[in-house]
Amino acid sequence: xxxxxxxxxxxxxxxxxxxxxxxxxxxxxxxxxxxxxxxxxxxxxxxxxxxxxxxxxxxxxxxxxxxxxxxxxxxxxxxxxxxxxxxxxxxxxxxxxxxxxxxxxxxxxxxxxxxxxxxxxxxxxxxxxxxxxxxxxxxxxxxxxxxxxxxxxxxxxxxxxxxxxxxxxxxxxxxxxxxxxxxxxxxxxxxxxxxxxxxxxxxxxxxxxxxxxxxxxxxxxxxxxxxxxxxxxxxxxxxxxxxxxxxxxxxxxxxxxxxxxxxxxxxxxxxxxxxxxxxxxxxxxxxxxxxxxxxxxxxxxxxxxxxxxxxxxxxx
Amino acid sequence: xxxxxxxxxxxxxxxxxxxxxxxxxxxxxxxxxxxxxxxxxxxxxxxxxxxxxxxxxxxxxxxxxxxxxxxxxxxxxxxxxxxxxxxxxxxxxxxxxxxxxxxxxxxxxxxxxxxxxxxxxxxxxxxxxxxxxxxxxxxxxxxxxxxxxxxxxxxxxxxxxxxxxxxxxxxxxxxxxxxxxxxxxxxxxxxxxxxxxxxxxxxxxxxxxxxxxxxxxxxxxxxxxxxxxxxxxxxxxxxxxxxxxxxxxxxxxxxxxxxxxxxxxxxxxxxxxxxxxxxxxxxxxxxxxxxxxxxxxxxxxxxxxxxxxxxxxxxxxxxxxxxxxxx
Numbered sequence: 001x002x003x004x005x006x007x008x009x010x011x012x013x014x015x016x017x018x019x020x021x022x023x024x025x026x027x028x029x030x031x032x033x034x035x036x037x038x039x040x041x042x043x044x045x046x047x048x049x050x051x052x053x054x055x056x057x058x059x060x061x062x063x064x065x066x067x068x069x070x071x072x073x074x075x076x077x078x079x080x081x082x083x084x085x086x087x088x089x090x091x092x093x094x095x096x097x098x099x100x101x102x103x104x105x106x107x108x109x110x111x112x113x114x115x116x117x118x119x120x121x122x123x124x125x126x127x128x129x130x131x132x133x134x135x136x137x138x139x140x141x142x143x144x145x146x147x148x149x150x151x152x153x154x155x156x157x158x159x160x161x162x163x164x165x166x167x168x169x170x171x172x173x174x175x176x177x178x179x180x181x182x183x184x185x186x187x188x189x190x191x192x193x194x195x196x197x198x199x200x201x202x203x204x205x206x207x208x209x210x211x212x213x214x215x216x217x218x219x220x221x222x223x224x225x226x227x228x229x230x231x232x233x234x235x236x237x238x239x240x241x242x243x244x245x246x247x248x249x250x251x252x253x254x255x256x257x258x259x260x261x262x263x264x265x266x267x268x269x270x271x272x273x274x275x276x277x278x279x280x281x282x283x284x285x286x287x288x289x290x291x292x293x294x295x296x297x298x299x300x301x302x303x304x305x306x307x308x309x310x311x312x313x314x315x316x
Numbered sequence: 317x318x319x320x321x322x323x324x325x326x327x328x329x330x331x332x333x334x335x336x337x338x339x340x341x342x343x344x345x346x347x348x349x350x351x352x353x354x355x356x357x358x359x360x361x362x363x364x365x366x367x368x369x370x371x372x373x374x375x376x377x378x379x380x381x382x383x384x385x386x387x388x389x390x391x392x393x394x395x396x397x398x399x400x401x402x403x404x405x406x407x408x409x410x411x412x413x414x415x416x417x418x419x420x421x422x423x424x425x426x427x428x429x430x431x432x433x434x435x436x437x438x439x440x441x442x443x444x445x446x447x448x449x450x451x452x453x454x455x456x457x458x459x460x461x462x463x464x465x466x467x468x469x470x471x472x473x474x475x476x477x478x479x480x481x482x483x484x485x486x487x488x489x490x491x492x493x494x495x496x497x498x499x500x501x502x503x504x505x506x507x508x509x510x511x512x513x514x515x516x517x518x519x520x521x522x523x524x525x526x527x528x529x530x531x532x533x534x535x536x537x538x539x540x541x542x543x544x545x546x547x548x549x550x551x552x553x554x555x556x557x558x559x560x561x562x563x564x565x566x567x568x569x570x571x572x573x574x575x576x577x578x579x580x581x582x583x584x585x586x587x588x589x590x591x592x593x594x595x596x597x598x599x600x601x602x603x604x605x606x607x608x609x610x611x612x613x614x615x616x617x618x619x620x621x622x623x624x625x626x627x628x629x630x631x632x633x634x635x636x637x638x639x640x641x642x643x
Contacts (some may be wrong), residue, residue, distance in 0.1 A: 011455070015455075015459050015462075018459070019459070019463070023471065026471065026472070026475040027475060029475075029479070030474075030475030030476055030477075030478060030479050141356070144627055144628065144631060145624055145627070147627060148571075148620070148623040148624040148626065148627035148628075149619075149620045149623055149624065150575045150578065150579060150619065150620075150623060152578070152579055152582045152595070152598065153598070153616045153619050153620050153623075156598070156602060156605065156612050156616055157612075157613070157616050157617075157620075159605070160605065160609050160612070160613065163606075164605075164606065164609060171606075246462060249464075250463075250464045250465075253464040253466070253467065254464055254465075254466045257466060257467075257583070258579070258582075258583075261583060262602070272467070272470070273470075273583055273585075276470055276471070276474050276585065277474075277584070277585075279474070284471070287467070288471075291463070291464065291467050292463065295462050295463055295464070296462075299462060
């Protein structure tokens, strides 16, 4: 078991390094020189001044060859120095920006996961209990329907409906904490994004467990149906649901990108888009680091938690 | 028992076409029959076909040029002259939506074709040869699949833009062909290559799995014993067998590409204005959403309908092409 986890950890670490390398190479060779862009786009400076450009490049270490730059970046990263933002929030340490932005997205994501998972598991169980009857069909086709519609369509349409037509809420804008009414819409929309994954997995796992012999035994003993579901079926059903954590994380990241962009919430998703549009190397690298870490840690967690939840896996 | 009582029963048995050998249905006919029974899937197919036809003939039936501005006519509601109204620059929304259909279809078609080609090559190679190279390729495709596709596409799209602009510039210098100055094409090239780069791993895994499982079959062993080459086995046995799952995967991939393209353009990273994409039309309409809601309703409903159609079509194909499911 330990060696299995160790191999997994090694694979993910090499993967992380590879992704950082590729991202940095793409920035370096593809995205263009952020210093020159400051001048070309005329946002920060009026005319191209070679002396100032050289000095700025030296300041951010952008005058070095690629491999030196990349190893410098890794060295600094290992020591907790994420670099300084070049254009987005000039000269502010990236770590500080991340520490401000990431918690906002994490709160949104956490709330959305709790709501999405709870609703999804409940709907999946209901669908499986009414297997092939109209309620099951309704849930399955609704989920299929929702699954098709992208976040950037759902959110504007919901805003039209709730703000303009029904006038239930004001225009949500920015970030006022998770408990503020403005957080309702973003959390709902992000949780809609992960709902289909959970419903599908729960339903198919329930259908499998339903025909198990120990469930029949429990029923033969005269156990009540709710007790059978809660005591005997829920655990083997939840185990496969946990394995979708990686997919759920992808759903959260995709959702927060669009939701934060539309509602102007200063979270990590908005930082990603701003950083990319401004070709701010250290910001884009921080997005790569955090995004990859989120995915890898959640996949690694599944590897650790799965044998704890499922004794059959542990035995192998 | 009278003869009259037994006669009809016997003739009914003989007339039953499903039992007679001449009317034996092929796997594909079976699939088509199952597909036709699923009216959601048939509806999905209908919408997708209409979308593809409009994408091809759209610019010819569009009443206006999609770039034609007329500030005097800005923000008009639907009328006889402008079927879906006009936007903030007085451009005809219907014509822009038709052009957006072309953008979406082109990007979806090209990115799916490229990723399918890469996927089949990589998957078949991995499945046939195995070994270290197979492990490496599958590790890379796992890595790409584990990452959020949207993040990767955004990154690829941003970083490829400048090198491709430079490349087109040098091509223009060499050939003086005005085609290379057209940035409309450039956007398409960028978006579909970025989408293809993230979509191939799923298809490669699928093909590899099919190669591995079909290679185990006895008839493949027989073909090999009779001296059939690996390529013969590939073309005769593996690809025909993998066709069902591949059709399903390709449908899903095209639907995904349409969403991704719209999403990228919505974020202002994909197709750039003034070029029209459903995503950019939605984003432009969003600025005036409280006063002119039709400017976001039109693209939003269109994207939603197309996506749902792709999902139902894919789901129906999946059910129809899997003979084990309904038997």
